[in-house]
Amino acid sequence: MSNDLPDRSCWRILIVGTGGQGVLTVARLLCDCFVACGYDVISGQLHGMAQRGGSVQSSIIIGGAFSPVIATGGADIVIGLEPVETVRAMPFMSSRTLVYMNTCPVIPFTLAIESVLKTGTGEYPDIGQLQKNLSAITTGVIAFDATALAAQIGSEKAMNMVMLGCLFSSDVLPCSAETFLETMTNNTPKNRQKLSTAAFCAGQKIGEVCTIGNHRP
């Protein structure tokens, strides 16, 4: 049998980003980690046509839930690996939602075509404005350039680990950072473990200095 969650029936986490950013990897690791903690987990993914650069969403529901799909306003935590995709997930947020957003954009492929053919604005939205949009819904927004941080450590590809480190810096989730690191190490090829761990720790440090006040999802 599975463990019961403290204080609540379910945790609902939504992970969003673009194809190639590691959304599904984050989802897989979180799934494995919470299963290792003894919880029931269900998870859904939506990635349409599997092209690089498309929008990707994955949901993880911890605790004995039936639906792998999160209802509007139903996400406790949103992990946004890309700013536009984070804002696209706004319907799933509420005033309780805790949002972790990477501020480094992935420019949509079609912007150049839009600007040349004048079929759209051809411009990527202002990041500051996107953050304001999020703040209008919830005070629990932590936004920082995780891609730049990952690049400093060794590779932009470790951005998703930076984000996870930030998530595990607080004790919002019923699972410790140590348990996560153990799961991650077991599921990551040897040659990438050092980078992933370093990125995770860097993210943790960011999380520790970010203040979200009394915000609890």
Added chain:
Amino acid sequence: MSERRPHELLQTGEGQRVCMLGNLAIVRGALEAGVQFFACYPGTPSSEIGDTFAQFAEDEGIFFEYSINEKIAVEISFAASLTGARSMCAMKHLGLSYAGDPVATMPYVGVEGGMVIVSAGEPSLLTSPNEQDHRHFNRFLYYPIFDPASPQDALRMTKYAFELSESTRLPVILRPTTRICHSSGMVELGTFPEQKNKLAFNKNPTRYVPIPGNARRMRKELTLRYQHAEKLLQSSAFFPRTGSGPKGIIAGGIAYAYAAQVIADLGLEDAVTLQKIGAYPIPESILLDFLASVESVLVVEELTPFIEEWISLTAFRSGRLLPILGKHTGYFPIEFEYTPDLVEDAVRRYLKLGERQQRTVAVPELPARPPVLCPGCSHRASFSLVNRVFGKRTVYSNDIGCYTLGYGEPLNTCDILLCMGSSISQASAISRTTKKRTVAFIGDSTFFHSGLPVLVNALQANDDITVIILDNHVTAMTGFQPSWVTDNETTNNKPLNVTAEDVDRPGRLIIENAVRGLGISDVTTVDPFCEAQALAALKHAKLGKGVNAIVFSSPCVVYERRVSSNRKRPAYVVSDELCNGCTLCVRSLGCPAIMVTDGKYVIDQALCDGCDLCAQICKHGAITAVEVEGACRS
């Protein structure tokens, strides 16, 4: 190979609970049932089923193939079942309809070893041109059908489906939808069988040959076997009833999961009796019991009102006339996937609970991320060349594959599309009625899937068409499954284990030879990245009479990158001095790697594949190759 850890699905662990993807749960269920034969044609959302079998089937002594098309996958696994093999075939919903001919007769002939057809449905048309509710194969052709609501269901139902099939001699359909195939959930593992069926074909023509005299006898037997299936299902575990209230809710598929979630979240267990429908035919006694225990019914199911009409008929015939609410009464739409919100709203309306609290969240206008051809894709080269020679007025008949992305700006090479193989037949008709040479595009996998008969048809009518076969050596769109031109020697039918040499080596079959063999002499093979040669071939084809063909042969760039670790191509840069901003590169190619930043054209080094196409097209020589250490992905 023997050094490798066994695949996670092959590990024993009876009673162990693990989190598993729906498609993998189907494979595990088949393994626990002792599956011996597997065939598939890839298609979203079913592809992971075949790709998983491909990884271990040979080692486990399971016959495996990526069939050329779904009709063949069905026929071959059916005939395998006649030799006693427990057999499975998997495809997306479109494939089952394509295989309609054998599918219609198989229940008459009946199986020997249990046979399960997986037809993965796609409500909301995420990657398909239509929605189909394949539960109708139950009423239409007497198939028992299983409709999982979770990965756990998918595993148990698959395992049970083999038993049911073998006991009733009926082939059985498992019909998961996207939200089941691509969701993970907790499943409890069972055991593997100690023995598998013995394989032999015992001649018995009166049993296996459905000539009319035999088929009429089989038709009567079919009714009996179908009734037997209903009886067996009655004592199965797939129709649980929970809760105890007077308000009835009956639900199937993923919609059941949404309904159960709403009941749990709103604490309605004492107000509502929830009846799950996990299989068809729905045993009558289950419906009668349910109808007797409630005062009204809300039906929660995606697509057609299948359960709704079934239970309405049962209620009417049994004289139990109570309100049955659903699609016919405006509680639910008949199109697209349901959402948790949609189900909650209907349940609230049904139970008069007042409206769901809704906040108005103003999402600002955001740039979309539509699918586009990858940087370096050979289809982009082919389309841009064809545009240069055939121009805007030619009608371009396109087909199913990555190259459907020729649709719209800026490539505009998809004016008409219908289904697998239709590019050539539609081009035939348009050329015949408009008396203008028409161009058909078709990929290598689709060409063998259903392009060959239509090509012969065009030849027979001597239609003025140019067939352009986009041979990228692999079935790219669904995840790099081998096609008939992929070299079988090295791939060994394993898409994930191919080596670098495989990509460059000529495959099992040269498409040009196949086309020539049909009697089309005007056919040539060129690399679409060799500009001069390719343009000459196109100009020649444009002036030709009757059917002619060009094979544009160049490996899928993503596939090539995946299997070749030492692949190096130069990086490309735009010279600010030479670029006059004419926009031609963006307008004619639409390559994701070319960005416009503050009016300047820049090539994104992380995206550029170094294919040289933009350099070929630039009239000002502004785009050139440079050797930059580590600039381009290897």
